[in-house]
Amino acid sequence: MKRLVKSSAITAAVLVVAACATSTGGGGGPSGGGVSPDQTTTAQPGIVWGIKTREHVDLWLHGFALLQEDTTFVPFFRRGYGTDMTVVKNRANVVTQLDANRDRLRQRLATNPQLINAQFVPLSFSSWNELTQVVDLFVRSNGDPRAASSQEQASAIAFLAAYFPTGPDRDWLRLFVQSLNDESTRFYHSYWLQQQRERANVLEVVDTLWQRTYRPRIQRFLSNTQQANGTVLLSLPLDGEGRSLTNGKLSNTITVTFPDRPNGAMDAIYVIAHEAVGGLATTSVNDNITPEQRRTGLGERYQSSAAVRAGAMLIQRAAPDALDGYMRYYLKSVNRPVGSNVAATFTSTFSIPDTIRDALGRQLDVVLGGI
8 A cells, every 4th residue: 555656847857857867877777677667468559548568667676575574564576586486496407696685685684674664766767777777877876866867857866865865775776676676687587487477367357347347336536536547557566455546637656566376366365455555544544643643653553454445345335346356356355254244354364443434434425426
């Protein structure tokens, strides 16, 4: 559910600088492998909320999945993802710089947990080459926008400085990107292409379900919450917590889990619904907790559960046939048995105060009512 709101002006500046900046060099990374920014996509011009995949986003999230301890209530990444990737790499007898630098990278993550927020960074770039060009500019400028030669460069440097504000953080970013370049060259690029081939039919099923059935049902909600259009990315590492970037009414990105088989295609739809209500859930929690609850971190736990509950409320109103599957998916995501009564188990597992629940319901009624 975790969302990032960025102005379109900053994102545009990032892309302008990426087009003009000097490359970091080397043949690593998806662009070095000759992969286009949208390697696999069913979306065509004019399609509303098209379904796509992007290798550089998956590579970046793959790196975080192998480095961070995923202790969130609703997990960021697929359970066992790191172990599964290690097994695949061991079978191929592959060792990369990401493996060699893992302890060093993990140490900095432990020292500065806020670096985890940098998972959102690739959503502001259309390719790995663009991302690494801006990273190179950022590192060479020591993260100082005043060292830029243009306002666009200054904006791009400031964009990354928000995530990597200190010298050690910039060193971490430099090492992380260097390690991902090698990871891609030696392993991930070929692995990602193989997964796209194997899951091509899954992508088609997700796209069909989304465009023909579920997007039309929740489009009113999307339009009335400044999310009329955007892009849905299916991402290999993700689980029940997606990654969302809000850039305005028509320029948004929702990144969700990429199911591994056609009969699991609805999982992606469930996470889309969960992500779509993220802003509403945040508002409902912030308006109904005390400063003390915010300081102790209880508000963050409420926000995680509130997003899951809000997604269920949206599904119940717009696509009630999908509600049972939604509840089962999120119970599985947090590793809870369904029990004899899925609704009761779901409600108790994702427990929130009545004030927050009622606020969610009122906001949904207003949004869907078009007021």
